[in-house]
Amino acid sequence: MTDLGLLHHFLGMGVVQTDKTIFIHQRKYAMKLIEKFGMKDCKSVATPLVVNEKLCKVDGSEAANESEYRQVVGSLLYLTATRPDIMFSSSLLARFMHNPTKKHMGIAKRVLRYIQGTLDFGIEFVKEKTTTLIGYCDSDWARSEDDMRSTSGYAFTLVSGMFSWALIKQNTAALSTTEAEYVNAAEATSQAKWLRFVLEDFGEEQVEGTPIMCDNTSGITIAKNPVLNQKTGHISRKFHFIRKAIQAKEIELVYCKMEDHIAYILTKALPKDRFACLRGLLGVKSPKRLEGSVDV
Template sequence: MKDLGTLSYFLGLEVTSSSDGYYLSQAKYASDLLSKAGITDNKIVSTPLEYNAKLTPLDGESISYATHYRQLVGSLIYLTITCPDISHAVGMVSKFIDAPRSVHYAAVLRILRYVKGTLYHGLHYSSRSSLELHAYSDADWAGDPTDRCSITGFCFLLGTSLVSWHSKKQDVVSYSSTEAEYRALADTTCELIWLRWLLADMDAPQPTATPFYCDNRSAIYITHNDVFYECTKHIEIDCHITRQHLKKGNLKLFSISSADQPADIFTKSHPLGCFRDLISKFQLASSLPPRV
């Protein structure tokens, strides 16, 4: 074994430490990706997806450079390690890697132009942040226009620092927004329990119930209600997962308005003002470009 000193660069991940904490970014990796994509002009966009963008498998015409599309999408997936603001957009375009079309490729180029405008953005982990875990869960009901599956989004903040996030299409179709939200609650609960165990192993135990924020009051009510009605019997297993840990005291559910729900950014596209408000909650910071 050899001591390589203070960590500064590892597999495309740039780490800067100071008295204020740590700053994680992938500026060089992103810059190399832009060169690979052939984006050499100065054109940038303010959001990774157009507002209310809905992509389907038959949009546009077939393209002959499908391999190039897959390479770009794969690289963008790796870039989400420090860029949670593109997670939903990358998830959208990754659904078409088997048979990409011109509209899908245009969406990838838009994401890359957004990355170009936020090249030196990254995650800041403050040394003054508390070690209290907070969970946020959301779902976009029937968000996929092709099969009408909903999209789950969640994120976890350790104090003010973003430590975990997720944006993924659900496996089954939900009959209601409440059902979609409850499936998201179940996924978030599983991640919550794992993070509590991990933090305990890292000597940062969570002695109290983790605050868990959801913007669907019906889903919260079902968690507290022991009676299953006809409309909720088919999600009984998911209900038990969240309810079990609620009773154990591992989590405590709170209602939050949709406007203040940071996990909403992982479920759908937003207009510019709303998009900026949401990403401001994640302590995304910008470092200075390296001196030449």
């Protein structure tokens, strides 16, 4: 065996290590992406999406080049490996892979313009003595213009600020705001149980229940009070296992204020200042803000 020293590149990702942090980025891939789609000299923007931006399958604009659109969106989805700040915008665009319009292509190019201004951004992993898993879940009720489905998302971090996992998806349209939050919390609970199992294998057993932050007090009440089950009988039984997880003290639903709710960045377009704040809490930042000398 040959010792090649510290890891610097892996599957197109750059790795920078200091005494206290590990920084992972895809700067070279992002630069090639910008050049490939003719956006090298474009003007950058502060956010990937305009606030309250709504997309639908039929928007009145002309059809776009479907092959090119799929290439752009597919490339952006791969970039989310180290850039969860574009996960919502990339996943939103992925809903229109079939028969995209020029408006959809315009939004995709706006995301590329955002990437242009944040080429060196990546995820920071911080070394700490303890590792406590914390989850965040949020649901944007009935935001889809085509089928009125809710968009849900959840993210997990460790107490050190290390990003672990983020995902967004569309849920059923037949639920109210509270019920959509409840279903999302149940899905986050399922992920939390799996992450607890993985961390235990790594020697980082989570002794206390994993807190899952939620901004809907009614959803928290439903999860903690089985008496309300008769009022939510139309929710699939598979989502009620969250109550068993709470009773077993594997997870704990905790109310979180909107200002600190990381999962917000996964479910909706946000203003510049709010987006930048949550992006930092998610662990996505420029290497210029890291401690020590970092050369990307």
